[in-house]
Amino acid sequence: MPIPGSGLAKGLAVTLRTMTKRSHTAQYPEVQPELPPRSRGVIGLFEENCTVCMLCARECPDWCIYIDSHKETVPASTPGGRERSRNVLDRFAIDFSLCMYCGICIEVCPFDALFWSPEFEYAETDIHELTHERDKLREWMWTVPAPPALDPAAEEPKEIAAARKAVEKAEAAAAAAAAAEAAARAAETEPPTEPPTEPTPEGDA
């Protein structure tokens, strides 16, 4: 049988223990929180990478990505070549009043056009203002943190290795061309060597 008043004593003990501990309250907004770099605050759109494939809009469980586009014909780049058609983005918007920050759109984008930004201060008094159009989504891009450094022991990414090899090849070709040019210039400026004089036979004089 519990001792009468023991519950009260326990409660007071918890209160005393808590009172002596350091408070973790952050004085937001005077003090900004230190968020982890991969926090899911808002989504940024890097428009140049978007091919209007619609994958993000189709996979979004909330159907809160709105994309409009039209097709444009690109003339053939070579004589006799075929014209090509490409999608041109007219509208890209995300309704953050519906978004549940699952990150599926960012995961499925095959062209690295969507990124998480840790920015979270975009509360609005009008819910319509929470639909961010492409210009606003682009602005968020400038708040996306740089990707973390690669593990030093990791294998070099294929595209970086290919780019490095191309640069090395171009540098080697430029160095060889410069060396050949220098050799040709040296040959031009060198005085012509005189032909050796034939020895006169003795007694001719």
Ligand code: SF4
């Ligand atoms: S984070 Fe999820 S809910 Fe939000 S736009 Fe992307 S897919 Fe849709």
Ligand code: SF4
């Ligand atoms: S998945 Fe990526 S490339 Fe495709 S429409 Fe969405 S943002 Fe654009």
